[in-house]
Each structure stands twice: as C-alpha cells, then as structure tokens.
Amino acid sequence: MAKPWESYQAVYVHIPFCVHKCAYCDFASYQIYNEHIMSDYARRLAEEISACTPALPVSPHATVYFGGGTPSVLPLDAMEAVVTALKERGFWQQPAEATLEANPGTVDLDKLQFYRQLGFDRLSLGIQSFQPAELASMGRVHTAEDAEAAIALAREAGFRRISGDLIYGYPGQTAASVRDSLERLLQTGVDHVSVYGLTVEEGTLLAKQVREGTAALPPEDETGAMYDFLMEALPQAGYQRYEISNFARPGQASRHNQVYWHYDPYLAFGAAACRFDGICRETNPRNLTAYLRGEAPEREELSPEIRREELVFMSLRTAKGLSLAEFRQRTGSSFFPLYKEAFAACAERGWIAREGDRIHLTERGMQYGNLAFEEFL
Ligand code: SF4
The missing domain is CATH 3.80.30.20 (tm_1862 like domain)
Structure with missing residues (x-):
C-alpha cells in the first residue's frame, strides 16, 4: 500500500x-x-x-x-x-x-x-x-x-x-x-x-x-x-x-x-509559499513584485539528519506523537540508539512518555514544547 x-x-x-x-x-x-x-x-x-x-x-x-x-x-x-x-x-x-x-x-x-x-x-x-x-x-x-x-x-x-x-x-x-x-x-x-x-x-x-x-x-x-x-x-x-x-x-x-x-509532502503556491517533496524544500519569493515577475523559488535539499530531526519534532507536536516502527521505516534507523539521551532528559522532567510503539509529549511536555524539541536537535 x-x-x-x-x-x-x-x-x-x-x-x-x-x-x-x-x-x-x-x-x-x-x-x-x-x-x-x-x-x-x-x-x-x-x-x-x-x-x-x-x-x-x-x-x-x-x-x-x-x-x-x-x-x-x-x-x-x-x-x-x-x-x-x-x-x-x-x-x-x-x-x-x-x-x-x-x-x-x-x-x-x-x-x-x-x-x-x-x-x-x-x-x-x-x-x-x-x-x-x-x-x-x-x-x-x-x-x-x-x-x-x-x-x-x-x-x-x-x-x-x-x-x-x-x-x-x-x-x-x-x-x-x-x-x-x-x-x-x-x-x-x-x-x-x-x-x-x-x-x-x-x-x-x-x-x-x-x-x-x-x-x-x-x-x-x-x-x-x-x-x-x-x-x-x-x-x-x-x-x-x-x-x-x-x-x-x-x-x-x-x-x-x-x-x-506527519511530515508528509505538500505542494504550495503563491508568494512566500513553501512546498516539500520529502527531501527538498522550495520557497517562492516573499516579495510580491518578485513573485509576480516569476522569479525562481529558493531550493534547499535537506540532509537525512535534518529530515530525521524534523520528523521527530513535527510528530511530537501532536498528541498521538511518533510511531517508532514508522520512524524506522521512514529513516532506516531505530529511534532509541539515536535519541536515547534526549528521550531520557525529557522523561526525567516528565515531558515525554512511551506507550507501546509510540512516544508522545505529556501535557507538561507540550507546555514546554520548544525546550523539549531542543533536546532532539
Ligand atoms: S495582518 Fe492580521 S489578518 Fe493579516 S495575516 Fe497578519 S495577523 Fe492575519
């Protein structure tokens, strides 16, 4: 499928x-x-x-x-x-x-x-x-x-x-x-x-x-x-x-x-619009005149490390969090060998929890969202 x-x-x-x-x-x-x-x-x-x-x-x-x-x-x-x-x-x-x-x-x-x-x-x-x-x-x-x-x-x-x-x-x-x-x-x-x-x-x-x-x-x-x-x-x-x-x-x-x-690909059109195909991000000119003139977008290829980090912190924004099996499927790596310390640092403060295949921020973790995400960068 x-x-x-x-x-x-x-x-x-x-x-x-x-x-x-x-x-x-x-x-x-x-x-x-x-x-x-x-x-x-x-x-x-x-x-x-x-x-x-x-x-x-x-x-x-x-x-x-x-x-x-x-x-x-x-x-x-x-x-x-x-x-x-x-x-x-x-x-x-x-x-x-x-x-x-x-x-x-x-x-x-x-x-x-x-x-x-x-x-x-x-x-x-x-x-x-x-x-x-x-x-x-x-x-x-x-x-x-x-x-x-x-x-x-x-x-x-x-x-x-x-x-x-x-x-x-x-x-x-x-x-x-x-x-x-x-x-x-x-x-x-x-x-x-x-x-x-x-x-x-x-x-x-x-x-x-x-x-x-x-x-x-x-x-x-x-x-x-x-x-x-x-x-x-x-x-x-x-x-x-x-x-x-x-x-x-x-x-x-x-x-x-x-x-x-969920860090899935999306298209985007218009001034300042940013699209993502799963590997590259393309951003149209923010300036209206430049956009109307048809100036080319800026293109950025994201490294596997950046994509992995973004997948983690975008998923952790949601209540259902990140599926560990899906992480492996999408990145080819297991989550814990990469993020054991970050997870432990957040868990110690009561910011993150694991339930079966999923890890997710707790209510408290959501309150300190940005600080929690920094641990994973
Ligand atoms: S100027 Fe006001 S209405 Fe327009 S995008 Fe910004 S916040 Fe929204």
Whole structure:
C-alpha cells in the first residue's frame, strides 16, 4: 500500500493581502486593497499552478488550504480562477477537506455561499479576542460582534466545520479577559479552536511598542494563568487537544495541518509559499513584485539528519506523537540508539512518555514544547 509520505497529501495556496496589518503579524501579508494587484496575483497563481510538474503523485485525497494574509479579501472572480486552475491540474479532487482562512468583517452570506459552491467545506476564522480594547490594540479590523455574525453566517451558508483562533499573552490581556473571550467563542458552537501564545516578532509594530514601552506584555504568572485556564476549559467543553495549539470536537481535527505534522509532502503556491517533496524544500519569493515577475523559488535539499530531526519534532507536536516502527521505516534507523539521551532528559522532567510503539509529549511536555524539541536537535 502506498505510504502517505510517498505522495503529496496537501495543497496550500497563499493569498498575501490584508485590509490592515496587525501589530503583531510577521506573516507574508501586505496591506494592499487594490483589485488590480489582486487580479494580477490570481493570474500569476493560476499560471504557477498550471505550469507545476510535481515531483511526486498528488493524492486524490489531498487537502486544500487557502491561507494568508486574508484569502477572503480576494475578489470572487479571482478566487474562482485560482480554484479552477487547481481543479484542472488535478490538484483539488473532490471530495477533499478544503479550508479557507477568513477574517470576520470581510465576509457576507453571498461570499460564504460562493465559497461553499467552489467546494470549500471548512472555514478558519482569525478572531483572536472578543474584547474591544484588545482587538483595537492588535490592529484587528473587526469587532467581537462581527466574529459572532461571521460564524452564524457561515453556518447559514452550510459550513459544518468552523474553526476560531484566539491569542493569549497579548499586552493588556488578563486571565479574566481571556476567559471571557473563550466563553464567547464557545457559545458560538465552533467545531475547532486554535489558541496561540503570543510571540513578539522582530520587525513588527508590536516589537517596536514593547521596545519603546508603549505596550507591556502581561506578567509571566498572568500568562501562565491564561494558559492553565485554556488547557483546562477546552477539554472540559469537549474540545480534545490533538496538537500543542489545536483543539477539536470529535472528527473536527484539521486534516490539512496533520499532513505537516506527519511530515508528509505538500505542494504550495503563491508568494512566500513553501512546498516539500520529502527531501527538498522550495520557497517562492516573499516579495510580491518578485513573485509576480516569476522569479525562481529558493531550493534547499535537506540532509537525512535534518529530515530525521524534523520528523521527530513535527510528530511530537501532536498528541498521538511518533510511531517508532514508522520512524524506522521512514529513516532506516531505530529511534532509541539515536535519541536515547534526549528521550531520557525529557522523561526525567516528565515531558515525554512511551506507550507501546509510540512516544508522545505529556501535557507538561507540550507546555514546554520548544525546550523539549531542543533536546532532539
Ligand atoms: S489578518 Fe492575519 S495575516 Fe493579516 S495582518 Fe492580521 S495577523 Fe497578519
């Protein structure tokens, strides 16, 4: 039987446009709201997709994910042209999980119905908070009410798989405000929740605000209380933690993101998009003009050691962890002779456990994820 790491299991399309640049954001996204540029971009994307000759077969069940940026700002005819190019090239074969990232305030019922007609069945909404002051300081363009309305409209349009993102640890946030935001999100009945601890990225407005003292991160114990509350409340509400930052109701885990964590090959198109064939990683130019000009991607061949390390730490992000038999099959090496010391160092701190064929991080290990991963590098 074909192994999932022998064919492309996912297709990512990057739409790098946003209504407004959020203060904390270092993603490849541009505050451009010009229909001409977006149409040129969609044309270039369709060209890139049509000209792609994949190194491996594309699985008929490959998931599709339009991320950004804010894909929901793309004009509908431009969106349709990109979707058509994917389908014509055989990269989107129905039925497949197809996710669209959207921001509240950029969708209405007509748009959402159109996305459903195109074949999207999953919506991932960047909500981040339900507190007006927090949304304003983050530079978000929507209100708490917009978020609630977007979820209701998505249900009306037929979306049965809706995810909401929240941030914790942002300047001005408290454990009480995070609790209130989560409660409001759960009241909407979303199927999946992603919770991201803030990291202040260099080059962002937030980094400048923190440096200049106009924004202050919450004290560590307050951020710790936010984390503890989220980790307790989400499972209690029926959302199982299946990855460090992701929680889902039964059957609602993102199949697309699991492709990355299982370290399977994926295709990717658009500015800054990065694809992986199991050995090489190729990254398109991040600069929009360079991408529109058709400049070549950067190609990096990963050594067997790097691939092995990446397989370990991507798998350890998930609750089910890494299968030792699969590790042997994929790398030709046994896990323990290579990582005995790293495993022992993590086990001593209660960060990692072995159950039969699998090793996985414990709840505590997930809290210290990056420190645990460093042991394996
Ligand atoms: S909407 Fe998302 S991608 Fe766009 S600027 Fe904000 S965080 Fe970045």
